[in-house]
Amino acid sequence: MGIFSGLLGNLSEVSVEELTNQYGAYLMPNETISTGFKLIRDSFIITDERIILIDHQGVTGKKTRVTTIDLDSIYEVTMETGGTGFDDSELTIHYIKSPYYKANTITTASYKFEFKKKFNIQGLYVALQTSATQNLKRMNG
Template identity: 85%
Template structure:
């Protein structure tokens, strides 16, 4: 069932130790991994500073694209829990992509994560929404 779930786009939680071994080279000095998730080849890691998106590309997966969403750029988070049938749980993060958050013409983006329906995303939602609320107060204050 694990590979089948992975092929459907669902993420599975991975231990911090495994994430550190595999993706520790992408960490900034003094950055600490909090949690992380893995698809069949792709992963994302949440640290105390950012969300690191790891996209293994190509047939062999040796080509890798690494992107970052800074935690202080997140301004909105929404979640949808899994229903009956094949519905997955999902989390959508809206974030600012402009280098200056208080600029007149900021640019934004959204990123959607899908989890197994049985995975409880509420604690992840609450943590990211707490950051988003603090960010909005800081940016607009």
């Protein structure tokens, strides 16, 4: 069932120890992993500073693209729980890509994560939305 879920695009939670062993080299000094998820070869990790997206490319997966979304740049989070049938749970984060948040023109983007229907995404949603709300207050204050 795990491989089948992976083929459908569902993320599975991975232990902090396994993520640290496999991706610890990508962490900044004093940065710690809070949680992380894996989809066959690709992963995403949430630390106390950022979300790290790890995309293993090519046939062998040796080529790796690492992308960071700073937690401080997230301004909105949306959640959709799984329904009946093959519906997945989805979590979408909206974030500012511009390096200067108070510039006249900012660039934004969004990223959608899909989870197994049975995975309870409410805790992750609340944690990220709490960060987003604090960010909005800080940016607009």
